[in-house]
Amino acid sequence: MLNPWSKNIKPTFIINKHRAVNNISAMLKKLNRTNTIFRPHFKTHQSAEVGNWFQKLGIQQISVSSVDMAWFFFQAGWKDISIVFPFNRREIARINTMSTNAQITILIEDMDTLEIVSKESTNNLGVFIKVDCGYQRTGIDVKNKEQILVLAQAISKSKTLSFKGILSHFGNTYHSRKPVEVAQIFRKGLSDMLNLKKYLTVQFPNISISLGDTPSASIINDFTGVDEMRPGNFVFYDWMQTEIGSCNTEQIAAIMICPVVAKHPERKELIIHGGAVHFSKEKGDQHYGAVCDISKGFSTQLIEGCSLKSLSQEHGIVSCSTAFLEKINIGDFIGIIPIHSCLTANLMNDQTQIID
Amino acid sequence: MLNPWSKNIKPTFIINKHRAVNNISAMLKKLNRTNTIFRPHFKTHQSAEVGNWFQKLGIQQISVSSVDMAWFFFQAGWKDISIVFPFNRREIARINTMSTNAQITILIEDMDTLEIVSKESTNNLGVFIKVDCGYQRTGIDVKNKEQILVLAQAISKSKTLSFKGILSHFGNTYHSRKPVEVAQIFRKGLSDMLNLKKYLTVQFPNISISLGDTPSASIINDFTGVDEMRPGNFVFYDWMQTEIGSCNTEQIAAIMICPVVAKHPERKELIIHGGAVHFSKEKGDQHYGAVCDISKGFSTQLIEGCSLKSLSQEHGIVSCSTAFLEKINIGDFIGIIPIHSCLTANLMNDQTQIID
Numbered sequence: 079m080l081n082p083w084s085k086n087i088k089p090t091f092i093i094n095k096h097r098a099v100n101n102i103s104a105m106l107k108k109l110n111r112t113n114t115i116f117r118p119h120f121k122t123h124q125s126a127e128v129g130n131w132f133q134k135l136g137i138q139q140i141s142v143s144s145v146d147m148a149w150f151f152f153q154a155g156w157k158d159i160s161i162v163f164p165f166n167r168r169e170i171a172r173i174n175t176m177s178t179n180a181q182i183t184i185l186i187e188d189m190d191t192l193e194i195v196s197k198e199s200t201n202n203l204g205v206f207i208k209v210d211c212g213y214q215r216t217g218i219d220v221k222n223k224e225q226i227l228v229l230a231q232a233i234s235k236s237k238t239l240s241f242k243g244i245l246s247h248f249g250n251t252y253h254s255r256k257p258v259e260v261a262q263i264f265r266k267g268l269s270d271m272l273n274l275k276k277y278l279t280v281q282f283p284n285i286s287i288s289l290g291d292t293p294s295a296s297i298i299n300d301f302t303g304v305d306e307m308r309p310g311n312f313v314f315y316d317w318m319q320t321e322i323g324s325c326n327t328e329q330i331a332a333i334m335i336c337p338v339v340a341k342h343p344e345r346k347e348l349i350i351h352g353g354a355v356h357f358s359k360e361k362g363d364q365h366y367g368a369v370c371d372i373s374k375g376f377s378t379q380l381i382e383g384c385s386l387k388s389l390s391q392e393h394g395i396v397s398c399s400t401a402f403l404e405k406i407n408i409g410d411f412i413g414i415i416p417i418h419s420c421l422t423a424n425l426m427n428d429q430t431q432i433i434d
Numbered sequence: 435m436l437n438p439w440s441k442n443i444k445p446t447f448i449i450n451k452h453r454a455v456n457n458i459s460a461m462l463k464k465l466n467r468t469n470t471i472f473r474p475h476f477k478t479h480q481s482a483e484v485g486n487w488f489q490k491l492g493i494q495q496i497s498v499s500s501v502d503m504a505w506f507f508f509q510a511g512w513k514d515i516s517i518v519f520p521f522n523r524r525e526i527a528r529i530n531t532m533s534t535n536a537q538i539t540i541l542i543e544d545m546d547t548l549e550i551v552s553k554e555s556t557n558n559l560g561v562f563i564k565v566d567c568g569y570q571r572t573g574i575d576v577k578n579k580e581q582i583l584v585l586a587q588a589i590s591k592s593k594t595l596s597f598k599g600i601l602s603h604f605g606n607t608y609h610s611r612k613p614v615e616v617a618q619i620f621r622k623g624l625s626d627m628l629n630l631k632k633y634l635t636v637q638f639p640n641i642s643i644s645l646g647d648t649p650s651a652s653i654i655n656d657f658t659g660v661d662e663m664r665p666g667n668f669v670f671y672d673w674m675q676t677e678i679g680s681c682n683t684e685q686i687a688a689i690m691i692c693p694v695v696a697k698h699p700e701r702k703e704l705i706i707h708g709g710a711v712h713f714s715k716e717k718g719d720q721h722y723g724a725v726c727d728i729s730k731g732f733s734t735q736l737i738e739g740c741s742l743k744s745l746s747q748e749h750g751i752v753s754c755s756t757a758f759l760e761k762i763n764i765g766d767f768i769g770i771i772p773i774h775s776c777l778t779a780n781l782m783n784d785q786t787q788i789i790d
Contacts, residue, residue: 086524087522087524087525088501088502088522088524088525121747121748143747143748144707144748145444146444163695163707163748163749164695164696164705164707165695166443166444166693166695166707166765167764167765168442168443168444168693168765169443169444187696188696188697188764190763190764190765191695191764191765194765208696214701215705215746215749215751216695216696216698216705216749217696249746337522337524339519339520339521339522339547339572340520340543340544340564340572340573341544342572345570349520349571349572351500351519351520351522354714354716354777355777355780358710358714358715359714359715359716359717359777360710360715361715390571390605391477391499391776391777391780392477392499392500392519393519393571393572395571407546408523408544408546408547409522409523409524409546409547409550420747421710421711421715421747424711424747425781
C-alpha cells in the first residue's frame with residue numbers, strides 16, 4: 079500500500095472538504111426549516127477558500143470576532159459581516175473604510191462606546207446589543223430590560239446606526255457533557271431572549287434574536303423563534319465537541335498530522351513534531367488530542383489507548399498502546415484530532431492541506 | 435499626563451529593549467566567566483530585530499527549535515545555527531541548502547535517523563546526541579552510556595557528520611518553585627553529563643556538553659564544566675519564571691497591552707480584547723496573566739488583586755480590585771505580564787512594538 083503522506087514534510091492541518099461541506103449543508107438545511115438566517119462564524123477556519131464553500135451554498139452573511147478578521151474577509155469579497163465581539167472604539171477607522179462598501183454590524187453593550195461610535199462612524203452600521211443569558215463572559219444581563227431598552231433607544235437616535243436586535247452567545251453549553259443539558263441551557267436562554275424581544279418590540283417591531291454556539295446549533299433541531307444562528311466550530315468540529323456530544327468523530331473534518339521524531343518504548347511514548355505552537359495549549363477532559371488512524375489516508379477512527387499526553391513549544395508526547403508503538407516508526411506521520419479546532423486552525427493557517 | 439498608549443489600537447506585544455539587552459548582557463557576562471559558549475535559543479523571540487541585539491553583543495551562534503526557524507534566521511544572515519529538536523528526517527532538503535553556506539548542527543538520538551541523515555546530507559553537519567537527564571521528554575537516558583557510545587561511533591564514521599558532543603535540556607526545572615531545587619536538578623544533571631563525557635572522551639576527546647533551560651541559566655552562577663548554554667526565555671522572562679524564581683518582575687522585558695472593551699462592576703471584571711489567539715492558553719499556577727501598571731508607560735509593577743482569570747479565542751476576563759476597576763474605563767489599555775512569553779511572542783509576532 080502506498081503511504082498516503084509520503085510527500086508531507088512537516089506538521090500539517092488536514093481539512094477534509096467533503097466532511098466540512100457536509101457539515102455546512104446539514105446546518106443550513108436545519109436552519110432553513112425555521113427560516114433562521116445562517117450567519118456562520120468564520121473565526122474557526124479564517125480561510126478564504128473554506129469561506130468559498132459556504133458561499134457556493136448560497137451563504138452571504140458571516141460573523142467574525144475581530145476587526146482584523148472582518149478586514150480579511152472584506153478583502154476576500156464578503157459584503158455582510160457582523161463583528162460579534164464588544165466593539166473596540168479604537169478600531170473605528172477600518173470600520174469606516176469597510177462600511178463604504180459592505181454592511182458591517184457591530185456589538186454594543188455600553189452607552190459610552192455607543193456615543194463614540196455614533197459620533198465617529200461615517201456610514202451606516204448595524205448594531206446588536208450584546209446580552210448575557212448566564213454565560214457571564216460579557217453582555218448586559220438579559221434581566222436588565224430597562225437598561226437594554228435605554229441603550230436601544232439611544233442607538234435608534236443615531237444617524238449612522240441601525241438597531242438590529244439582541245445577540246447572545248450561550249457559551250456555558252461548552253461546560254456541559256450531556257446533550258440534554260445543552261438543550262436545557264438553550265431553551266432557558268431562548269425563553270429569556272424571547273421575553274426580552276417581546277418587551278422591546280413595542281418600540282422596535284423589526285428586531286432580531288441572534289444566537290451562536292456550536293453545541294446548541296448541533297444538538298437542537300427546532301430553531302423556532304431564533305432569527306439568526308452564528309455557529310462556527312461545526313464546520314470542522316473537534317475533540318471537545320465530541321466530549322460535549324455535539325458531534326460524532328465521523329463528522330470531524332480537520333485533523334493534524336505530525337511526524338514522529340523519537341520513540342521511547344520503555345515509557346510507551348512517541349515524540350512528535352507538534353507542540354503548543356501547532357495545537358495550542360487547549361486541553362480536553364483527559365489529554366491534548368486523540369490519536370486517529372491515518373494509515374490509509376484521512377480518517378478520524380480512534381486508536382485505542384493512545385493520546386497526546388503533553389505539549390511543549392514544538393514537542394508533543396504521545397502515550398501509546400504497545401500495538402500502536404510497534405506499528406509506528408520514526409519518520410512516520412501520525413494523526414491527531416485537535417481539542418479545539420479554532421485555535422489549532424488559527425496557528426496552522428499557513429500549514430494547511432485540503433483533501434477532497 | 436499624556437496617555438502613553440494613545441496611538442495604540444489593538445492588542446500589542448510590547449518589548450522593552452533596554453531590559454532585554456540587560457538580560458542578554460548579564461547572561462553573557464556570567465557565561466564568559468567560565469568560557470561557556472553562549473548559544474541563545476531564538477525560539478522565544480523569533481525576531482530578526484531582537485536577534486540583532488544579540489549580534490551587537492558579539493553573539494554569533496544560536497539555537498532554534500525547528501527547521502522553519504533555522505531557515506528564518508539563516509535568511510536573516512546567521513551562519514551558525516543549532517536545531518535543538520530531534521531531527522525530522524523529512525526536512526533534509528532545506529538542511530542541505532543552508533549547510534552550503536552555514537554551520538548547521540542537528541540532534542540525533544537513534545541509529546535509523548542517523549543512517550538516513552548520513553546518506554542524504556550533502557555538506558558537513560554538526561551532530562549532538564540528545565541525552566535525557568530525568569526530564570523524560572526525549573533523548574537517550576544518560577545512564578545508557580554504551581548506547582550513546584555506539585551512536586557516537588556511528589556518527590563519527592559518517593563523511594558529512596561531525597560529532598560535537600552531548601546535549602540535554604533540564605526541562606524538569608520548570609516544575610520547581612524553589613531556586614534551591616532548580617540548583618539541585620542542575621547539579622545532578624551536570625554531574626551525570628560530566629560522567630558521560632568522561633566515558634566518551636576516551637574515544638572522542640574534543641566533545642562538548644551543551645545545556646539549556648532558563649531556570650538553570652538564571653539561578654546558577656558557576657557553569658564550570660558546561661561547554662555551551664542555550665537559554666532562550668531569559669531574554670524576555672515572564673510570569674512563569676517569576677513563579678519558578680528565575681527572575682524578579684523588574685527583569686521581565688515583554689508585556690501585552692490590551693484594550694478594555696467591557697466592564698462588569700457587579701462581578702468586578704473587565705473584558706479585554708486579548709484571548710487565546712494572543713496570549714496562548716498557557717496557565718500559571720493561579721491565572722493566565724498578571725496585571726501590571728502601564729499608566730505611565732511600560733512597567734511590570736503588579737496591580738494587587740488583579741489577574742487574567744480566563745481566556746476564550748479573542749476575549750480575556752480580568753478579575754479586578756475595586757480600586758483598579760474604578761480607575762479603568764472602556765477604551766483604556768491595560769498591561770498583562772504573559773505566563774509564557776515564548777508562546778505569546780509566537781502568536782504576536784506581527785503585532786509587536788519595541789520601546790527603548
